[in-house]
Amino acid sequence: MKFGIVFFPTVSPADKPAPQYFDEALRLVDLAEELGFDHVKMVEHYFFPYGGYSPDPVTFLAAAAGRTSRVRLGTSATIPAFVHPVKLAGKLAMLDNISHGRLDAAFGRAFLPDEFKAFGIPMDESKSRFVENVEAVKRLWTREDVVWEGTYHQFGPVTLLPRPVQQPHPPVFVTTAKSPESSAEAGRAGHHLQTVPNVMSTEELQDRLRVYRSEWAAGGREAGTERIHLTYPCVVAHDSAEARAKGRFDDERNTAALSAAVASWATTTSSAYPGYERMASIGESRFEEKLAGKKLIVGSPNQVHEQLEQLAEWFGHDITLSLGVHSGHLSVDDAATTLRLLAEQVIPKFSGTP
Amino acid sequence: MKFGIVFFPTVSPADKPAPQYFDEALRLVDLAEELGFDHVKMVEHYFFPYGGYSPDPVTFLAAAAGRTSRVRLGTSATIPAFVHPVKLAGKLAMLDNISHGRLDAAFGRAFLPDEFKAFGIPMDESKSRFVENVEAVKRLWTREDVVWEGTYHQFGPVTLLPRPVQQPHPPVFVTTAKSPESSAEAGRAGHHLQTVPNVMSTEELQDRLRVYRSEWAAGGREAGTERIHLTYPCVVAHDSAEARAKGRFDDERNTAALSAAVASWATTTSSAYPGYERMASIGESRFEEKLAGKKLIVGSPNQVHEQLEQLAEWFGHDITLSLGVHSGHLSVDDAATTLRLLAEQVIPKFSGTP
Numbered sequence: 001m002k003f004g005i006v007f008f009p010t011v012s013p014a015d016k017p018a019p020q021y022f023d024e025a026l027r028l029v030d031l032a033e034e035l036g037f038d039h040v041k042m043v044e045h046y047f048f049p050y051g052g053y054s055p056d057p058v059t060f061l062a063a064a065a066g067r068t069s070r071v072r073l074g075t076s077a078t079i080p081a082f083v084h085p086v087k088l089a090g091k092l093a094m095l096d097n098i099s100h101g102r103l104d105a106a107f108g109r110a111f112l113p114d115e116f117k118a119f120g121i122p123m124d125e126s127k128s129r130f131v132e133n134v135e136a137v138k139r140l141w142t143r144e145d146v147v148w149e150g151t152y153h154q155f156g157p158v159t160l161l162p163r164p165v166q167q168p169h170p171p172v173f174v175t176t177a178k179s180p181e182s183s184a185e186a187g188r189a190g191h192h193l194q195t196v197p198n199v200m201s202t203e204e205l206q207d208r209l210r211v212y213r214s215e216w217a218a219g220g221r222e223a224g225t226e227r228i229h230l231t232y233p234c235v236v237a238h239d240s241a242e243a244r245a246k247g248r249f250d251d252e253r254n255t256a257a258l259s260a261a262v263a264s265w266a267t268t269t270s271s272a273y274p275g276y277e278r279m280a281s282i283g284e285s286r287f288e289e290k291l292a293g294k295k296l297i298v299g300s301p302n303q304v305h306e307q308l309e310q311l312a313e314w315f316g317h318d319i320t321l322s323l324g325v326h327s328g329h330l331s332v333d334d335a336a337t338t339l340r341l342l343a344e345q346v347i348p349k350f351s352g353t354p
Numbered sequence: 355m356k357f358g359i360v361f362f363p364t365v366s367p368a369d370k371p372a373p374q375y376f377d378e379a380l381r382l383v384d385l386a387e388e389l390g391f392d393h394v395k396m397v398e399h400y401f402f403p404y405g406g407y408s409p410d411p412v413t414f415l416a417a418a419a420g421r422t423s424r425v426r427l428g429t430s431a432t433i434p435a436f437v438h439p440v441k442l443a444g445k446l447a448m449l450d451n452i453s454h455g456r457l458d459a460a461f462g463r464a465f466l467p468d469e470f471k472a473f474g475i476p477m478d479e480s481k482s483r484f485v486e487n488v489e490a491v492k493r494l495w496t497r498e499d500v501v502w503e504g505t506y507h508q509f510g511p512v513t514l515l516p517r518p519v520q521q522p523h524p525p526v527f528v529t530t531a532k533s534p535e536s537s538a539e540a541g542r543a544g545h546h547l548q549t550v551p552n553v554m555s556t557e558e559l560q561d562r563l564r565v566y567r568s569e570w571a572a573g574g575r576e577a578g579t580e581r582i583h584l585t586y587p588c589v590v591a592h593d594s595a596e597a598r599a600k601g602r603f604d605d606e607r608n609t610a611a612l613s614a615a616v617a618s619w620a621t622t623t624s625s626a627y628p629g630y631e632r633m634a635s636i637g638e639s640r641f642e643e644k645l646a647g648k649k650l651i652v653g654s655p656n657q658v659h660e661q662l663e664q665l666a667e668w669f670g671h672d673i674t675l676s677l678g679v680h681s682g683h684l685s686v687d688d689a690a691t692t693l694r695l696l697a698e699q700v701i702p703k704f705s706g707t708p
Contacts, residue, residue: 013515013516013517018448018451018515018516018517018519019451019452019454019455019519022448022451022452026420026452046440046444046512046514046515047512047513047514047515048515049515052515052516053448053451053515053516054448055440055441055444055445055447055448055514055515056412056441056448058410058413058445059412059413059416059445059448059449059452060448060452062412062414062417062420063416063417063419063420063452064420065417065420066380066416066417066419066420066421067420067421082438083441084436084437084473086400086409086472087409087410087436087437090400090409090410091409091410091412091413093409094372094376094407094408094409094410094413094414095413097372097376097407098376098380098413098414098417101373114512117509118440118509118510118512119438119440119509120507120508120509153474155472155473156472158400158401158468158472159401160400160401160409161367161372161400161402161403161406161407161409162367162372162406162407163367163372165372165373
């Protein structure tokens with residue numbers, strides 16, 4: 001099992017000004033680098049406190065690249081539908097070069113109606129644009145004199161510069177959420193997988209991972225070379241009650257931010273997002289229920305160790321966890337404590353990094 | 355007079371691999387920070403050795419932001435026509451936040467037919483897209499609940515996050531080249547000015563700066579608050595002959611890179627780019643002629659001091675020079691020597707930073 005961190009800010013300017021949030025996040029990047037965590041990631045969202053501080057994860061990751069030399073750098077995810085593939089392939093390739101091959105490129109379809117509306121992209125085209133644009137980015141990375149005759153973009157012959165450092169191309173992850181088909185397709189396409197356990201039951205996730213791994217291997221790929229990143233909010237403190245109080249507060253704030261961002265699902269339906277209209281009534285945080293279901297990782301080092309053992313048993317010892325340790329609502333010192341306790345008292349009990 | 359550096363790589367992967375180029379550039383960023391230079395900038399180009407290592411200057415500048423705390427960070431320029439204004443405003447605002455208000459945002463129209471073709475943008479629309487998109491970016495930075503009903507983009511109401519640190523917005527520069535009208539329009543719009551003296555005669559540039567400054571002041575703005583950035587290639591060495599040999603070699607390589615990038619002007623005409631078709635026959639470097647005309651800054655510290663005195667006399671003591679010290683064809687040690695000699699022996703003779 002490997003461990004990294006994912007930044008998903010849910011603070012507004014009134015909660016915590018963006019310059020302060022980025023200072024704190026970069027301090028945690030330095031700590032993750034020092035403590036041996038596998039990766040740091042940043043989300044892409046717009047307009048709302050729900051991730052809106054980061055409309056371009058590559059910009060943050062490049063700042064992280066400029067001050068680190070070991071930790072991997074991941075988008076979590078970036079949205080191909082909102083940018084020209086030449087631009088996306090180019091800036092990711094720059095990041096791969098500046099970081100000497102430390103990029104993990106995760107791509108997502110997005111799911112917030114207001115984001116699609118701002119970019120003038122019909123939600124019903126989300127899937128077809130995703131598939132086309134990820135393929136275009138990979139083509140630009142791996143081939144020269146690329147001629148692209150897609151539905152949404154046509155260009156070429158062009159040869160992208162700079163060429164990515166990682167060959168044949170940086171690891172490509174597909175971020176899936178509710179759609180069961182997406183996991184199968186990711187395996188079939190030879191893409192790595194990133195998902196959020198909180199949006200489905202444990203049994204559903206087990207099913208999807210089974211299908212994903214089997215499709216991966218069916219393509220003639222070596223079993224075990226696929227990479228699975230699971231995202232969890234995480235608060236660790238010496239004292240169990242303190243961790244729970246902070247974890248509950250953080251979850252309440254994250255839930256409120258999500259709730260505001262998905263409000264427009266009340267007046268939206270899309271055949272490409274079946275059932276998403278129910279998100280509009282997301283309700284309160286249900287912290288205890290999530291904790292009992294191991295949808296978030298909160299507790300003392302011993303409690304967290306037990307939670308992680310359970311995840312390894314459910315989903316496999318080869319998974320990687322991306323821990324959301326700093327939404328911005330708790331102090332940066334709280335987040336640093338989480339990282340230190342994980343690195344010193346929890347992670348050494350598992351094989352892998354750190 | 356102020357002094358900064360601009361990175362305009364013109365190396366191909368065979369000349370110098372991109373990871374090495376970026377390592378060297380970041381080493382020079384550190385040196386510029388330490389020596390007190392005003393700014394570091396990065397260009398935006400695609401596909402060709404002529405700037406193609408940097409399809410997204412914000413990615414490089416963010417890496418620079420992550421390891422510096424004083425030097426300003428500039429695009430030189432970024433091209434609004436090739437990206438959605440929400441995306442461009444968002445990533446520039448992130449950079450402004452990560453760097454605590456050190457962004458200088460220069461916008462350009464672009465001029466290479468192959469770039470427009472790849473993005474599916476007609477060159478004849480270059481001007482109108484530029485004007486609309488720069489305005490949209492400024493609107494997103496300065497207002498909330500923005501509703502945009504443009505020719506090329508429609509969106510809103512949306513409120514951009516993160517809000518930029520610099521108020522009312524980061525300094526906006528317009529990069530002009532051959533078009534005389536552009537300088538007047540930049541002054542009228544209250545934009546700062548960035549230009550390349552090599553594409554016109556000294557008298558033409560003097561005329562344009564006169565018009566620019568007068569339009570700036572006519573808008574009721576205080577004279578002297580406008581900022582003018584002039585870009586020059588620059589090689590300084592202890593020995594005059596050595597500086598000239600290196601300067602000539604660098605100019606030959608830069609000219610060859612430009613020549614390859616503009617080849618498609620042989621088969622292109624655009625009403626928006628009158629006379630540009632002549633670029634297709636750019637010919638050889640004419641180093642001696644450029645040196646005599648002070649279109650590049652090359653020599654021993656004393657010679658360079660004299661050249662700079664001449665520029666100040668021609669264009670005003672309030673100008674800022676952006677020096678192209680590392681196209682990648684000379685060694686990074688050569689570029690570091692240029693920076694050190696400037697900082698130690700030349701710049702102290704002028705008022706301003708360093």
